Amino acid sequence: MTGKLMQGDEACAEGAIAAGCRFFAGYPITPATDIAEVLARRLPQVGGKFIQMEDEIASMAAVIGASVGGAKAMTATSGPGFSLMQENIGYAAMAEIPCVVVDVQRAGPSTGLPTKPSQGDVMQSRWGTHGDHPIIVLSPSSVRETFDFTVRAFNMAEKYRTPVILLMDEMIGHMREKVELPSPEAIEVVERVSTSVPPEWYKAYENTPSDVPPMISFGQGYRYHITGLFHDERGFPTQRLDEIDPWIARVFRKIERNLRDILIYEADEIEDAEIVVIAYGATARSARHAVKQARARGYRVGFLRLGTLWPFPEEVVERAAERIHRVIVPEMNLGQLALEVERVVGRRKVMRVGKANGEMVTPQEVLDAIVRGVSAWL
Amino acid sequence: MVVKKQERESLIHERYLRHHKKFPHVWCAGCGIGIVMGAIVRAVDAVGLSNDEVAMISGIGCSGRMPVYVDFNTMHTTHGRALAFATGLKMVRPEMKVIVVMGDGDALAIGGNHFIHAARRNIGLTAIIINNNVYGMTGGQYSPTTPTHAYATTAPYGNIEQPFPICQLAQAAGAAFVARSTVYHARELSRFIAQAIQKEGFSVVEAVSYCHTTYGRINKLGSAVEMMRHLKDKGVTQKTFEALAEEERADKIVRGVFVDRDIPEYTRLYDEIIARAQQTVANGRTA
Amino acid sequence: MSERYEVRLAGKGGQGMILAGIILAEAAILDGKNAAQTQSYGPEARGGASRSEVVISDGEIDYPKVTQADILLCMSQEACDRYFHDLKQHGLLIADAVHVERMPTSRAVVVPLTQWAEEATGRRITASVVALGFLAGLTGLVSRQAMEAAVRAHVPPGTEEINLRALAVGFEQAEQFIRSQSK
Structure with a gap:
């Protein structure tokens, strides 16, 4: 027998271990608790450390502290806890601290429906913390992909010195399906950029050619300053525009120039399609089911599944919708990613199939939209 | 002897401060910070630590700026956190000091939850709370240690809340070491901090200070010199305090080490967890 | 068997519906098939409505939830009232006679699962495993061998034997049921 039954949350925890995660701080919350439970057991087995903090604010803070100490670090939560983490996610963005934040989305706002899925945190994952900042957000559609994307999230966090958000949902987090995990040697693991310059030359926020300055852990003889204030290349607070502006430009540039590495998506039969469905996360499962049914009935339906939600893959979406009159965006919210699709392809082309009541968008609902969408312009 | 001592002091300043880069500092002239x-740096020197093995972490407020000036591994974080x-840092770098x-608002209002839980875990951190009874950086709002009836910009008719007794709170929450001194009693303060740094476990030192710029002005307490004199006059040792009559005790600031107990430190306990977990794997069980 | 086979196990929290779903999905995988198991439950650890859904297929499973169930197991009246409407036209409804009084259709297979469990193991909680054995025996959806391995792998340590006994009772009752129908 190949493959075994595995839960999404468990795959996330195992992906973290495989990526080299050695620190987890978290606070119990449905439907993300399973990740903490697995890591409480697994991390010490591999010499890593787990701590249950007093709340999600502290969890996010401890993750950043651990990353500064040199450990690959992660936390996992759901909507209410994700709201509390926003403060220190901003700190990680400002101080360029690699870390992974998992949000297993549940229906909200507020306490909402703790055991029911949602994709209501799409915009929060982008704009939840205050101020302009780049962010990377990945959203898996299967248990296996949860494993893979957790590894990728760590790799991107370390490679680009940035917080990366893994936007799961209750459906993917709690579901169990047959999974074949890759062998350890088949997994690419990226380490953060270091340096061998002498300590007196080291600048933690230097404008390097790669736009990603090397990061040295605390306690290694390179004593430097980290702050949530705007800072100069050495990390000390500044209010000088000639120091602030280059920093802002650099942190956006380091993401934008690496889109080929960061953007994950899957395009299927887009070329001769008369309609395209764009989906992500658990909803992509409903969408693919519907797309297959529609094709069986003779409709020419393209399917674009987004793994990376932020930075929003503008060019990918633009190209997919270029010659097409209708784009369907099913999601478990009332049109959050649809807003981005509309921005890129124009409002009139987009049909939203949204739901925010804790139920999945069904294949039938997507199929109905496909039929409506085709007949609308024929 | 006197010359020698000066030489040593100048060495301390050379060794521990980012003196050629980051001064002058942001604090008001006359401030106790x-x-x-x-x-702190005298305590680090007395304990004999190298700069590399020390990390200084701060929150937000006047105290939050301190890490900029000291030549350690420094981190200025978010308010209260x-x-x-x-x-997190101590967990992965348990060998570091x-x-x-923190300030009083930082540690006890927005950070109050983190404070009691760090104490409860008895994790090996040294928490220094500079208590000036007010939010100074934002201009004089009342804090969790503002005395009842005192005035603040947000208590224009007098404060109706009770102040937190920092040391008792730390003790009740489980800290291994708890002490209090004032910025007037600087040598004693440094000694307590040295003890705190050496203590394995969560150690708390309340450094009673003042804010003449906001709190002092609003409450008509005079200049920095007068507020400093108040600390000198009212700051008494535990022994002196106990000898005082009940009515003389009310306005006193008690100095001393209140708690010094040996309880297992968190990161050491976690090392045992790792050993147990790895033993489980070695035994072929999945726990 | 159609390419995609959908099973819904519905009852109350504490009846073991979610674990039953996991065991069924595991057994399908052991048989070399593809399986996805999802669940829906409320805040209560005991009581409230609880359901587990298993989709089994020889191919890839896109939508992991039930669209129209091929098999519906009902361990409570509420589950029966609520989910009967999206059972397939010729789908199989198995209801526990101990918990379900009003049947929505005369075609339902109504058997005293909980009573069988109590008689066989002395524990009502094993009714879900009796149900799995009965369901598998009746439909041949998964092999008995795979079921036994899946039960061993997923029930709480120390309860393997009584759960295997419960499973066996389910299979035996299914055989008897088939014999009684063919007469």
């Missing part, structure tokens, strides 16, 4: 900073950041500098 600088004295706390001096007490310094202890939580420090917890992590000193967390």
Whole structure:
């Protein structure tokens, strides 16, 4: 027998271990608790450390502290806890601290429906913390992909010195399906950029050619300053525009120039399609089911599944919708990613199939939209 | 002897401050924070630590700026969260001495939850709370240690809340070491901080200071010199305090080491968890 | 068997519906098939409505939830009332006679699962495993061998034997049921 039954949350925890995660701080919350439970057991087995903090604010803070100490670090939560983490996610963005934040989305706002899925945190994952900042957000559609994307999230966090958000949902987090995990040697693991310059030359926020300055852990003889204030290349607070502006430009540039590495998506039969469905996360499962049914009935339906939600893959979406009159965006919210699709392809082309009541968008609902969408312009 | 001592002091300043880069500092002339900073670096020197093995973590407020000036591994975090950041760092770098500098609003209002839980875990951090009874940086709002009836910009008719007794709170929450001194008693303060740094476990030093710029002005307490004199006059040792009559005790600031107990430190306990977990794997069980 | 086979196990929290779903999905995988198991439950650890859904297929499973169930197991009246409407036209409804009084259709297979469990193991909680054995025996959806391995792998340590006994009772009752129908 190949493959075994595995839960999404468990795959996330195992992906973290495989990526080299050695620190987890978290606070119990449905439907993300399973990740903490697995890591409480697994991390010490591999010499890593787990701590249950007093709340999600502290969890996010401890993750950043651990990353500064040199450990690959992660936390996992759901909507209410994700709201509390926003403060220190901003700190990680400002101080360029690699870390992974998992949000297993549940229906909200507020306490909402703790055991029911949602994709209501799409915009929060982008704009939840205050101020302009780049962010990377990945959203898996299967248990296996949860494993893979957790590894990728760590790799991107370390490679680009940035917080990366893994936007799961209750459906993917709690579901169990047959999974074949890759062998350890088949997994690419990226380490953060270091340096061998002498300590007196080291600048933690230097404008390097790669736009990603090397990061040295605390306690290694390179004593430097980290702050949530705007800072100069050495990390000390500044209010000088000639120091602030280059920093802002650099942190956006380091993401934008690496889109080929960061953007994950899957395009299927887009070329001769008369309609395209764009989906992500658990909803992509409903969408693919519907797309297959529609094709069986003779409709020419393209399917674009987004793994990376932020930075929003503008060019990918633009190209997919270029010659097409209708784009369907099913999601478990009332049109959050649809807003981005509309921005890129124009409002009139987009049909939203949204739901925010804790139920999945069904294949039938997507199929109905496909039929409506085709007949609308024929 | 006197010359020698001066030489040593100048060495301390050379060794521990980012003196050629980051001064002058942001604090008001006459503020007590600088004295706390001096007490910390003298304590680090007395304990014999190298700069590399020390981390200083702060939150937000006047105290939050201190890490800029000291030549350690330094981190200026978000408001109230310094202890939580420090917890993560200490977990992965247990060999480091992590000193967390906070103000009273920082540590006890927005960070109150983190404070009691860090104490409860008894994680090996040294928390130094500079208590000036007010939010100074934002201009004089009442804090969790503002005395009842005192005035603040947000208590224009007098404060109706009770102040937190920092040391008792730390003791009840489980800290291994708890002490209090004032910025007037700078040598004693430095000694307590040295003891705190050496203590395995969560150690708390309350450094009683003042804010003549906001709190002092609003409450008509006079200049920095007068507020400092108040600390000198009212700051008494535990022994002196106990000898006082009940009616004489009310306005006193009790100095001394209140708690010094040996309880297992968190990161050491976690090392045992790792050993247990790895033993489980070695035995072929999945726990 | 159609390419995609959908099973819904519905009852109350504490009846073991979610674990039953996991065991069924595991057994399908052991048989070399593809399986996805999802669940829906409320805040209560005991009581409230609880359901587990298993989709089994020889191919890839896109939508992991039930669209129209091929098999519906009902361990409570509420489950029966609520989910009967999206059972397939010729789908199989198995209801526990101990918990379900009003049947929505005369075609339902109504058997005393909980009573069988109590008689066989002395524990009502094993009714879900009796149900699995009965369901598998009746439909041949998964092999008995795979079921036994899946039960061993997923029930709480120390309860393997009584759960295997419960499973066996389910299979035996299914055989008897088939014999009684063919007469």
